[in-house]
Amino acid sequence: MENSNEMYLSEMEKDVIGEVMNISLGSSATSLSSLLNQRVDITVPEVNVVSAQKFDFEDLEPAIGVEIKYISGIEGDNVMILKKDDIKVILETLMGTEIADDEFELDEIAMSAVCEVMNQMMGSSATALADFIGKRVDISTPVTYEIVNKEDFKGRYYADNDIIVSVKFKLKVGDIINSEFINVISVPLAKEMVTLFLSGTGLGDNTDTTVETTESMPSKSDDTVKTENGEKKQKEINKKEQVMPHSVQYENEDTEEEEVNRPKSRRKKQHEYYEDDFDEEDEDYDYEPRRRKSDRRTRKSKTPVNVSPMEYESFEDEEEELSNEQLTNLGLIMSVPLQISVEIGRTKKKIKEILEFQQGSIVELNKQAGAQVDVIVNGQVIAKGDVVVVNDNFGVRVTEIVKKDDIVKITM
Structure with a gap:
């Protein structure tokens, strides 16, 4: 059966679906954590492709169904199946009260609370999904209902020979819930998610094009590569020589060893020799800024300046006596x-x-x-x-x- 299911979704596509659903429901965990003030973990997606006839959620019964319709961006239904006991614990935490097992039922108040929780969770999930596939996603208001039995649930959405994609997650809420839930989507919706994800990340048709282009490019010999590298290095050296001043070029003609071992006094005299070697016009042009800086330094005043902190008068301790008129007004x-x-x-x-x-x-x-x-x-x-x-x-x-x-x- 597993090999036949690859006709509907390949292993790579199943991995993509698991990643997309994991990230989108990770945002749902954040919303649920804010509502319950508890740490919420939704992890380890398990993706399965099965026929509707063989689909089973016996471990979750009695179960609650939450139907979400994608109305823009992508089209299709996403149905969540959760344990009724988990919904009860969520409502107890939300309302701050305990509900007896025999008294718990999905009445109008409970339905409203569950819908509000699911609305915030799936709203966050849709936002994360939109960021993931690079396309705006809108959902309808979640519809919550109690699943009577498996046949009733399957007949509500699928025929016996329909192929569906079930994604099972582990749900952990603080120390109060350690359970599982299932997301059920159709194969066309799963395919659409995979296509949008691959096109959004550039992993779609671009992969084959890149491979073909790489294979069709002629290979260069080692000699050609070396020649090109040598020409590039020579061009870089020429550019540096054009930019560097004449005096610096001249000094660089010495070897590094001579530059390191040369005494400081000798280097200073050599620098002065270069300055004197220029004609008068060049000297004015190259070193006039230095002379101006020197002039500015000599013009600075050496007289010390006395700086004293500013003193402010304090009015807090002064008590003004009120006149009779002011006392009357104050009264x-x-x-x-x-x-x-x-x-x-x-x-x-x-x-x-x-x-x-x-x-x-x-x-x-x-x-x-x-x-x-x-x-x-x-x-x-x-x-x-x-x-x-x-x-x-x-x-x-x-x-x-x-x-x-x-x-x-x-x-x-």
Whole structure:
């Protein structure tokens, strides 16, 4: 059967499918990890090409199906099959409560939560897939349903003689899930993914063209190669000689050994000899910049400059006495009511993400659980504290407060 399946997908194509699905679902793992606040690993894809009649997922029963339709970029269905127990654990972690096995059922609330989780996971997967194949990919909203039996699932998508591609993954979520799930796609969809991947990476038709071009090129003899290398080196030497100054060329005529062993005083005198050897016009042209620099050095003032740090007057310790009129005004200000608000945290979201909010959506803030909250007046933080409950209402126990002088400035 394995040899006959190569008529549908070769070993190379199966490897490509495994890599594409592994990377796309790796992004799904990141989304699931953010939702559950748990480490999520999705690894070791196992790609199999089987007939729909022989396809079996007995190890996952009772199972939940998640149907995703690719509506642009690529076309086809991608169906995920997960264990019902794994879905239960995910919902328990998401909602922070335990559900008894006999009480768990996919009611409207559970379906909504599962769809939200799968929507974020498969949205990340589609984005990663688009980057991988170099083409935008859009998906429909995932549809979650309970699989009654294998025959019902197969009859929903395939005929008995249809050939399908199943990709099995290992799923590990912290210490709460160590399981597997299966992705099922059609052979045409798998072929399309392989083609887009190979064309996007330049490994498609370009490979054969490169080989043919290489084979058709005439080989050069060793003598020809040596001659060309010698000509290139000679051209490089000529270019260097044209660029280098006359004095440097002359000095380079000595051997390296003579240059190293030559005393410094001799080298200095030789350099002076070259300068005197030029005519007056050349000397002005070549060395005038040096003379100007020397002139600038001699014109620098040698008088020491005294630098002292700037001293600023301090106004913090000075207490101004308020007049009677100011005291009266201050008394009036003290009776003005101010709106106090308590902020537990903030975050930023794109407009697209905000429009996707719905009942059950979770917004993660930039503060850890148990951190102190900010007490805000007129948009300014005046204190920090802990959240408490007072007479069935929320309250704040102030644990840290800014200076009272700053509070007066805020209220003015």
